[in-house]
Amino acid sequence: MSELSIGGGIRLPEHSRGDRATQVGATQHFTGCIVLGSGPGIRTGLESHLELQAAxxxxxxPEVRDLVEQVRFDWFDEDGEFHKHYIDLVxxxxxxxxxxYAVRPLGRVKDAYLAQLARVKEQAIxxxxxxxxxxxxxxxxxxVELFNAKLFHSVRRPDQFGDPVAQDVVGRMTGVATIESLVEQTGLDGMGFRALVRLIRSGQLQMVSYERIGRGCLVFKTQEVCA
Structure with a gap:
């Protein structure tokens, strides 16, 4: 557990669980860090924009419970010599x-790289x-998946005021409704929209169609919502 906090009330994210530190800065490619997970979250280092998108x-x-970056695996080649391979995302x-997951642009995927990945895969399994x-x-x-993933990430923090209101509205809904109509029932505009997106993220609301989440989208209740 992180001991770092702001004013004793906000706990900062936990340190990365990766087996190696990612680059802090580079002149030729994207580097960065993102906070994933519930609560204060966990820092996840990234070394390309594609890694950010993948993460x-x-x-x-919904089927993913945990995600860790730069996981070390020691593998051996045809001569029995051992090498270190850091799996981009697990x-x-x-x-x-x-x-x-080995994250790499298609233009940089060569036969030798694929052969190495195949060997790593065989041994890791x-x-x-x-x-x-x-x-x-x-x-x-x-x-579509990337757009919605970014939206989920942007609204990941709970709202002690907006969430119970949205849960109450969804708890009373029947059939199919637009997100906009549910927002209007909350009376909270943007706060209500964000709370409803969190209910989609948690699986308590489901989209009728696979599309970018927006106010005009149709949704229905998939399970009972507890306020």
Whole structure:
């Protein structure tokens, strides 16, 4: 648990759980840090814009329980020599399945790199470290999924005032309604919209269509909402 706090009331994010520190700055590519998870969250280091997109998308998927960056795995080549490989992102599912992701633009994916990943995958699965190891490129970025993931991330902090109001409105709804109509019932405008997005994120509201979340979208209640 982090001992850092502001005024004794706000706890700062936990330190990264990665096995190596990511670059703080670079002149040729994107670097950064994002806070993922509930509560104060956990710092997650990133070394490319594609890694940022992948982290946001994976963290927003309801089947993903945990996400860790730069996880070390020691593998050996055909001569028996050991090497260190840092898996860009490792996602643990709600079902306990662990999937590693190598994040790289398609233009930088060469045969030698794929051969190395195949060897790492085989050994990591054999040792029980991973259940699967996948390549994540820009072709895996769905614009709709990325938009919604960014929205979920932007409203991740609970609102002690807005959330109970939205929960009460959704608790009384029947059938299908637009997000805008639910916002109007909260009487909270932007605060109400953000609270409703959090209910979509938690699975208590579900979209009728797979699309970017907006006020005109149709939603329905999937489970009882407790205020």
């Amino acid at each position: 946001l998308i994976l963290a927003a998927r 996602a643990t599912g709600q079902d306990g399945i662990v999937i590693g 054999a040792q029980g470290v991973l259940d699967d190891f996948r390549l994540f490129t820009e072709q895996d970025v769905c614009p």
